[in-house]
Amino acid sequence: MEDDGFWSLSWILVPLSLLSIGGGASIIAGLETEVVRQQGWISSQEFLHMFAVTRAAPGPGTMVATLIEYKLAGWTGAVVATLALFLPSSALFYAVFRTSNRHRGKRWHRVLREGLAPVGTGLMIAGVMAILRLSGGGLLAVGIAGAAAAILYRFPGLSALAIILGGGLATLGLRAWG
Template sequence: MRESPLTALLFMFVPFSLTAFGGGLSVISGIQEQTVNQLGWMTAQEFLNYFAISRAAPGPGSLLSSLVGWHVAGLSGALVATLAMFVPSSLLCLAIAVLWRRYKGRRWLSILEMAVAPIGVGLLIAGLLSLAPLALSSSSLVCVGLASFLLTALKPSFHPALILCAGAAANASVHFFIQFQ
């Protein structure tokens, strides 16, 4: 028997919710693998577009789950995916906070904190590496990405929304120019 899209979204996002050490970006590679390569719910370009929208929107980066849910099953899919991504990790954080408070100052707790940090960093790097081939598929995207990086690094006070708008305008201009040549 084939499971419904809502059940598939639930079973996909709950494990990601519980393993998102370092935030939503840490599970991007897994979400991309599942939605594009395993389940075929969307193309790599559609995933990259949804990722860009989720990063531009205010709020946590794991809002990508809402967009994936919407793509797969409309409003009900967005609700299921969002709840599946946020409720389990929130409950886990609440339970850990209670335990953290109870065992505060214990040596084993300090060791555990140091052990979890590299896991979060590794998951973040994996997420970025999974998106790199999608973004590197276009020379205009590479140029816009490098220019955005340099501007952010050299002028950190520059508002990210302005950089985002400038990058989108530059990329759209290049594609417009290419299309009408």
């Protein structure tokens, strides 16, 4: 299974990398479907734990793939997964950026931007749903997420670290209370 998971996950990550329109958050749903529900490589609790770790550490949430592959195949797996996650989208963006830099301000530039923006937003909303569903936190999850969103909306300058620590401490307090 370990050898199997080593390359299989990378082959899942390459197309996901090229589909992560609107940022890494848009592929969390796809990654969870493949790794937890279809392949059963890790449990949903494990996935949520790893997602929480990526959010508490610096770096994109998609690095949850680095942790999954580290669990399946060690250090080599972690490196291969990270490359599979970042190289395809990075190479594509680099090629497009280099080419289009000569066409800045042209009409197709705007068409592509306006056409892809709602696609990215829709995928991000799907990602939010996937994480909420597998968190199993019910009302508490919705409440903390809603409160964090409301506070960030009200105080846009607030640091992300403060919000994350606040969410952690609030949940710790509420769980200890209940």
